[in-house]
Amino acid sequence: MVTPADDATFFRALRAREYARLDEHHHAYLDYTGSGLYGASQIRWHRDWLAARVLGNPHSENPASLAATDEVERVKERVMAFFGADPAEYDLVFTANATAALKLVGEAFPFGPGSRYVLATDNHNSVGGIREYARRAGAECRCLPLTADLRLDDPEAHMGAAGDDPSLFAYPAQSNFSGVKHPPELVATARERGFRVLLDTAAFAPCTPLHVGETRPDFACISFYKMFGYPTGLGALLARREALAELTRPWYAGGTVDFVSIQNEVHQLRPDGGGFEDGTPDFLGIAALEPGLDLLAEVGMPRLERRVRALSARLLEGLAGLRHGDGSPGLALYGPADTAARGGTISFNLLDREGRPVPYEQVEAAARDAGVSVRGGCFCNPGAAETAFGMPAAETRDCLQRLGRDFTLARFRECLGHRIAVGAVRASVGIATVEDDVDRLLTVLSAVLETARPRAALGD
């Protein structure tokens, strides 16, 4: 039986071996949902690998090209195996990031006037933005509401059924705002109701085992730098072959075609994922996925998930203890207060003695001064933010319309009368986090709370 103490010992040794630079810089990094950190062994491996090879643009028959093609194919198989994707059912397309993978689906999905695009209110902008493709085709768009603790509110009831034209259901396996792990069963429910399902795994995959062969989404986007920090500029679309065949690409490009005849104005896309690989893949970067996957395999995703849960519990407990001298709450937490069905992403605002949100920039600056990396803002997830902060729709719309190109956060806050939080602080734990990182953040927060005065006194 593995104890939390065993896990702590394991991860401390891993940090000393792979992430020693954190301690060398006395840096408490708590922004894993922004980006993962690379281990030293990944960088060494890639350097040595590059130094020992001659590699050229893939898909030709010269030796440099063949070497690159072999590597890309090998890593593709490895990535699919890592995510439990059977090549008979799934194909994988390397992209520049998760956003590019989502765009491949959005721009090619055969939306029509009878389609429905149903998505969680809690979604990254890169999923939300698919609404614009759906709308342009005349499809109905529906956002599933959230509860006060930012879980999906009875999603089965609100989802409805697919429309008469191809319909898409999209949601994040884990929220990048609240850390909520949304129910994996929704994939099967939506598919049974006739939707194709797009699962955003960008915030989930870094610290949780992901097996698409079990949940079987039609499309899943992956962000590799979020999983293991290096290389940046690489993501992937995992797609069921059957669903991929239904997509209609809006163009062809280098790398995507079997043939083109300019004089006859014809082209034929490559079958399966090949038809979606716009331009030359990052064949040198793709090789570097291997040591990243090796590192995660060595750690073991169940162990990492367990460790992240333990660290989240420590942070949540510490946050719950932040109070003013008179016992009034010092913090508003956005999302679940316990570790059930949540990952290690935790968003909050400090509250001043009058119960009003302390601008997140103040907390971010204090953390920065103390060598603690947390993120401030809305994290590209306006739906979760609006729900979390309780932004009234009409007032928000009026302010946004009035400000237009003059929009700044300060003016938006002012327009909303300083009553409502605009932005939050997000701390996220990951593979290299140790207890001391969490405690350092809590110390910063206590110190800010001590000095947090009502806004009027700050002249804000």
Ligand SMILES: Cc1ncc(COP(=O)(O)O)c(C=O)c1O
């Ligand atoms: C949930 C979620 N989806 C999508 C993305 C976009 O990922 P990428 O930066 O790889 O495009 C992010 C990035 O923050 C995210 O957190």
